[in-house]
Amino acid sequence: MIKTILFDVDGTIVDIQKVVLSTFKEVIKEYLNTNVNINDLAFALGIPETVK
Secondary structure (H helix, E strand, C coil): CCCCCCCCCECCCECCHHHHHHHHHHHHHHHHCCCCCHHHHHHHHCCCCCCC
């Protein structure tokens, strides 16, 4: 009998990357009074920069 079901939520059911980066952006705005582009925060999650 199955008693437990385990879901890999992050990246499978829900992509929380945008949520986390948006939260970082809001904290920076609140505490540093600075607007940053969400793409400039990608490094915080170990996301490699795109080659332009």
